[in-house]
Amino acid sequence: MQQIPGGITVPKTPELLRDFEQFKQQLKKRAGLDLDQYKFEQTYRRIYTMMERAGYRKFTDYLIYLASDESRLRNFIDRLAINVSELFRNPEQFQILKTEVLPELLRGTSQLKLWSAGSSYGAEAYSLAILLHELSPNRSHQILGTDIDQEVLERARRGVFSESDMRNVPAEYKQRYFRAVQENGRTIYEADPVLKRYLKFERHNLLSDPYPKGFHLIACRNVVIYFSDEAKERIFREFYSALTPGGYLFVGNTERIFTYAQIGFENPSAFFYKKPAQEVQRWRNAS
Structure with missing residues (x-):
């Protein structure tokens, strides 16, 4: 398990990893977003955290929840972006x-x-x-x-x-x-x-x-x-x-x-x- 900010522990059991693979495949079919283009560790932690905060323990159940509302799914995709705002950074x-x-x-x-x-x-x-x-x-x-x-x-x-x-x-x-x-x-x-x-x-x-x-x-x-x-x-x-x-x-x-x-x-x-x-x-x- 990995500890991330906010006190949420991220488990990586074989069952969860298989579930996450199904989540990725279904998300690609439904929304056209290919998560295999992203680094696995960061993506897994980020999505697990979002899933946990929404009250779900399985990625596929979380996707059903997301896909039931178009705006909810769009918001999820938008939140995967890392938004940093600072003028004249560096x-x-x-x-x-x-x-x-x-x-x-x-x-x-x-x-x-x-x-x-x-x-x-x-x-x-x-x-x-x-x-x-x-x-x-x-x-x-x-x-x-x-x-x-x-x-x-x-x-x-x-x-x-x-x-x-x-x-x-x-x-x-x-x-x-x-x-x-x-x-x-x-x-x-x-x-x-x-x-x-x-x-x-x-x-x-x-x-x-x-x-x-x-x-x-x-x-x-x-x-x-x-x-x-x-x-x-x-x-x-x-x-x-x-x-x-x-x-x-x-x-x-x-x-x-x-x-x-x-x-x-x-x-x-x-x-x-x-x-x-x-x-x-x-x-x-x-x-």
């Missing part, structure tokens, strides 16, 4: 983005197209919007934020953040781009509409949906850490195809793409993987 990485990566991209085009994949509440997308507005205001940049969780997407569209979300925001940005308001006895920060004009938020499943194309930068940070190695490889290859030549993939603080060269990326600095710019001519010839 500030040193955003400094590289501001001083090196984005200026390089802006030298090649006046209008950038960015994608925050697994955007959660939108903190990363709004951080990107701030940097773009600082570097090249009043241009028609586009930032797409996607997530599997509809609830967090609604909050992202509102552009509201807590005190803890704002802890890494430089003081001048905080003053320039956010308005502090009181809500239910606590201070929240509303993003300025000037940022929202760059942003669009949509639901997207990295494991099953078609990938949009033509991005100069894709940020996918701390999103795929629970996915299997095979799923990660497929996602990174999709990102490569979604980038324009010379475009960058921006990953998380603890993430490395060990097969970046086989995929086709260059790795000019930590956390940034570049689609070679020399593909520009081939790409133009093909268009």
Whole structure:
């Protein structure tokens, strides 16, 4: 047995493991969600905890409960996503983005197209919007934020953040781009509409949906850490195809793409993987 936060012990008996396999197969048939794409240990613990809190002891019984209500099943799928919201998370990485990566991209085009994949509440997308507005205001940049969780997407569209979300925001940005308001006895920060004009938020499943194309930068940070190695490889290859030549993939603080060269990326600095710019001519010839 394993102990997890909250005092819930997770048993792994042969019966439960067989039951979990049936749960996975039936969930894939009913909802199209393939849990084999996720790392087993983390997924098992997470779903067992949700099942226990709902009052069930068998995974297949829990699935019957979930499938009896479409909104309940959708909420379960949404809750499997790990939602972290913090503007300018790992500030040193955003400094590289501001001083090196984005200026390089802006030298090649006046209008950038960015994608925050697994955007959660939108903190990363709004951080990107701030940097773009600082570097090249009043241009028609586009930032797409996607997530599997509809609830967090609604909050992202509102552009509201807590005190803890704002802890890494430089003081001048905080003053320039956010308005502090009181809500239910606590201070929240509303993003300025000037940022929202760059942003669009949509639901997207990295494991099953078609990938949009033509991005100069894709940020996918701390999103795929629970996915299997095979799923990660497929996602990174999709990102490569979604980038324009010379475009960058921006990953998380603890993430490395060990097969970046086989995929086709260059790795000019930590956390940034570049689609070679020399593909520009081939790409133009093909268009």
